[in-house]
Amino acid sequence: MxxxxxxxxxxxxxxxxxxxxxxxxxxxxxxxxxxxxxxxxxxxxxxxxxxxxxxxxxxxxxxxxxxxxxxxxxxxxxxxxxxxxxxxxNRTGPLGPNQFPLDEEELERAVIEAFRALGAPYPDTSRELTTHSVTDVGPDGSVFFTITRSIVQSTVGTITSIPFLEINPGVPTPPPLLSAVSGGRIAARYSHPDGEVHGALFELDRPLTAPDTAVVEWSVEYPPDYPATRDTGHALAQKCRELLVWTRFHPDAVPDWCEEHVETPEGITITPIELTGGTSVHLVRRAFGPGALGLHWGYGPRE
Known part of the structure; x- marks a missing residue:
């Protein structure tokens, strides 16, 4: 490794x-x-x-x-x-713009409400310096578990917690189970009434005063009644030094096709991905954000 x-x-x-x-x-x-x-x-x-x-x-x-x-x-x-x-x-360095990574005003309003309900300022005053997000896909071809590890940094003042959100634009879902793995604990949870935004407040093991950093790790488990989900990814409100999105498929559910989706303020780019006999796909971007990096897959002909 x-x-x-x-x-x-x-x-x-x-x-x-x-x-x-x-x-x-x-x-x-x-x-x-x-x-x-x-x-x-x-x-x-x-x-x-x-x-x-x-x-x-x-x-x-x-x-x-x-x-x-x-x-x-x-x-x-x-x-x-x-x-x-x-x-x-640990230097804060140039921060760049801090903006909602998706071009959807209604969704951003739901996110603002989630931040308010969790007792967190909007926009977030922390940023992700490095993030590795690993998703496992089950034998039915749908996401069932994601674990994410990040180096986070306070950019202004002192922070004691960070909100983490699961966002599903246009798809109401029951709340997934967000859990703290390392670096803190879950202090509060929230689900927006429209079912598209679910979140948790990750309380850090120790306060972070800018420009201090910490390593945090959290997981998301999707319940059996969760809608079939054949895409995954990670969104950033500020520039990240490195973002890794690694999707691992069950051997019985290797997709027939995959697409990389990149959404930034400049627009959306969709790129076909070749699996070439493997059972996983990893996407890497350096100096990336604000924006979202994701993978979408399917079975049979691409519709």
């Missing part, structure tokens, strides 16, 4: 020294640490761990930061003992 670029930047020495001290104090090896991380689903290479310990590189990407949170636990450190040493690189 490849990790996002881990750069050598100011502050690497302090982080590396703290990591070395923690490994020595725990009296473990990097090989042991790698095995424990693998057991937790974080496949960090020995070379990467060695680079982090020496200060040649430092964790930067969403998966690297998630692995670092596990390392703190494995080395019996306080939460944030290592991650806070990386704060010197």
């Amino acid at each position: 490849s990790y996002e670029h881990d750069a050598r930047r100011p502050g690497s020495e302090a982080f590396a020294a703290a990591l070395r001290d923690a490994v020595n104090a725990r009296d473990v090896t990097l090989s042991w640490l790698q095995r424990q991380l693998k057991a937790r689903g974080n496949r960090v290479s020995m070379a990467t761990l060695s680079y982090w310990r020496s200060g040649a590189r430092r964790p930067e990407g969403a998966q690297s930061m998630a692995a670092l949170a596990d390392i703190e636990q494995l080395l019996e450190l306080a939460d944030g003992a290592l991650t806070r040493l990386l704060r010197s690189t």
